[in-house]
Amino acid sequence: MVKKLYFQFLIILPLCLLSCIGADEILDNIHQNNAEENYTSPYMGKWVGTYSGDAISGTLILNVSKSGSIEVTRVENGNTGEVYYTGLQGSNGALNPSPSPKGFILYGSLHTKSGTWNFQHWSGSWSVSKQ
The missing domain is CATH 1.20.5 (Single alpha-helices involved in coiled-coils or other helix-helix interfaces)
Structure with a gap:
């Protein structure tokens, strides 16, 4: 037992x-x-601005979701160049530098509302403001 x-x-x-x-x-x-x-990203909302540099320029529209994911719309010469998705890294609003399907990459931060970009062999700067 x-x-x-x-x-x-x-x-x-x-x-x-x-x-x-x-x-x-x-x-x-x-x-x-x-x-x-x-969680609600402090950067949530619509951001609109421009990108310019070597031979190309256009408009950027960044739609930041509640979670911090970003829908990037790049407009070149009045035509939508492409729409792709990326996200924020950390609490300082840094953009995740993931390339679009065509190879366009944004670097920078929504905290500073600006940064740089690369596309194929071109590069330049960008800036946005919250709408």
């Missing part, structure tokens, strides 16, 4: 400890998900 209880204790104790650890991880994940859902 004692051996049977001891054996049950040896099986149940580790399971209890594992379930407590698992419960803590689950609660941490819930809190993290709630924080992400409640």
